Amino acid sequence: MPPANSWKPSPNRRQLNMQRLTHLLLGLLVALAIFANRAAAEIPFADGDRILVLGDSITQNGHYVALAEAYLWAAYPDRNLNIINAGLSSETVSGITEPVHPYPRPNVHSRLAKALELSKPNWVIVCYGMNDGIYHPASPQILEAYREGMQKLIERVAEQGAKLVLLTPPSFDVQAPPVQTRLAEVTQDEPYGYRNPFPEYDQTLVQLGEIVKSLQSHESVDRVIDVHQATDTYLKRVKAANPQYAYGDGVHPPADGHLAMALGLLAGLGCDSQDAQSKLQQLTGLQPADQAGEVTPAQQQFHQRLLSRFNHRSTAYRQAIGSDKAAKADAAALLDVDAIATSAEAELRSLISTAIVASEEAPVYAKYAEAAEKRWASEMARIDKLNETET
Numbered sequence: 001m002p003p004a005n006s007w008k009p010s011p012n013r014r015q016l017n018m019q020r021l022t023h024l025l026l027g028l029l030v031a032l033a034i035f036a037n038r039a040a041a042e043i044p045f046a047d048g049d050r051i052l053v054l055g056d057s058i059t060q061n062g063h064y065v066a067l068a069e070a071y072l073w074a075a076y077p078d079r080n081l082n083i084i085n086a087g088l089s090s091e092t093v094s095g096i097t098e099p100v101h102p103y104p105r106p107n108v109h110s111r112l113a114k115a116l117e118l119s120k121p122n123w124v125i126v127c128y129g130m131n132d133g134i135y136h137p138a139s140p141q142i143l144e145a146y147r148e149g150m151q152k153l154i155e156r157v158a159e160q161g162a163k164l165v166l167l168t169p170p171s172f173d174v175q176a177p178p179v180q181t182r183l184a185e186v187t188q189d190e191p192y193g194y195r196n197p198f199p200e201y202d203q204t205l206v207q208l209g210e211i212v213k214s215l216q217s218h219e220s221v222d223r224v225i226d227v228h229q230a231t232d233t234y235l236k237r238v239k240a241a242n243p244q245y246a247y248g249d250g251v252h253p254p255a256d257g258h259l260a261m262a263l264g265l266l267a268g269l270g271c272d273s274q275d276a277q278s279k280l281q282q283l284t285g286l287q288p289a290d291q292a293g294e295v296t297p298a299q300q301q302f303h304q305r306l307l308s309r310f311n312h313r314s315t316a317y318r319q320a321i322g323s324d325k326a327a328k329a330d331a332a333a334l335l336d337v338d339a340i341a342t343s344a345e346a347e348l349r350s351l352i353s354t355a356i357v358a359s360e361e362a363p364v365y366a367k368y369a370e371a372a373e374k375r376w377a378s379e380m381a382r383i384d385k386l387n388e389t390e391t
Contacts, residue, residue: 044222045122048080048082050082050119050121051083051084051123052084053065053083053085053087054086054112054125054127054128054153055088055091055126055127055128055167056088056089056128056130057087057090057251058127058130058252058253059085059127060088061087062085062310062314063258064262065083065125065262065310067286068266069083069310071271071276071279073345073348073349074279074283075279085310085314086318087127087318088322090105091105091106092107092131093128093146093153094128094132094148094149095107095109098135099193100190100196101134101193101194105131107149109153111322116156121160121162122162123163123222124157124163125164125265126153126164126166127170127227129169129208129209129212130169132145132149133208134193135201136192136201136204137200138207138208142204143208150166154218154221162220163222165224166212166215166224167225168208168209168212168224168225168228169208169209169228170205170257171232172202172251173202173248174202174250175247175250176247176248178250182197183196183197183199209226209228223268223269225268226264227268229264230264230267231261234260242289256289259280260288263276282299284299284302285300285303302351305351308344309345312337312341312344313337313341316333317337320334
């Protein structure tokens, strides 16, 4: 996986913003030309929507979120979707912690109000469960705490006026070498927990996923996406081809596992998963573990920049949401972070258009120039005016 935090902004913001926004416009012209005659899949997100993503350490790592975002840029170049990732390691929605855990697990409800205030989302994507089962067999207490926590989250988001996309917990792989190493070291009477997970813990996650599915009927829940099925199907397929395959540490997926999650998420949103896999492989070089291929320097560069932008922004939002400072002060501090993210997005969109043109015979796109310029003219004028006031 490329290093996560290697990207740094240029000090000359005005020049960089305009250069990258120009690249964005040119990239959009190419992308619009390529996709203009294709029937894009219907997805729930509209142009201008703000999308908050909440979850535990798998979402804090967020590789699957960054990959999904990159595909949405490629497949829907005319939509400005503002995806804000705020996953937090060790977090639960149920508020429970296994007795042997070294500290109480963070509870999303303690920061949810501020997360909603700072991000002002139209949509919230939620992925909890890996920690909520506290690595135990399913019990009525565990299942009910999870159900109550999810219902409380749904109701709070609904009060904000946002719609929800709920994800089931992804897979747990007891055969992963780190899990097997820990299990070999624990004593027979050691309680279940992260260090000593219940060997059939994946079945606990399946039951938590069934609770998620049962919440589909809430009026604010737009859809439930079964990412557990996506990762479980992927694991079985890859292990059939290579019994020695290692699924990260059993809890946290490797890069190809995040790809499987991203493809499951995108399919649930209405996208063509085959097209998504093809485009993401084309852009990043990332592919399933049962496929072989070389990664080009251009793909490696794109992948690195994608993750750098993602981590820089999500870290800033996570810190702002989790701090004790006033929300207004945090929101002001995030303006620069968002400006940097916008510039980085323009550069990434330009790289996307370059990659697409290099692999496809793009038609002449002159006739799309007027529509694309009209779409982005106001944004270019706004940033240009802002830059003039800062110089």
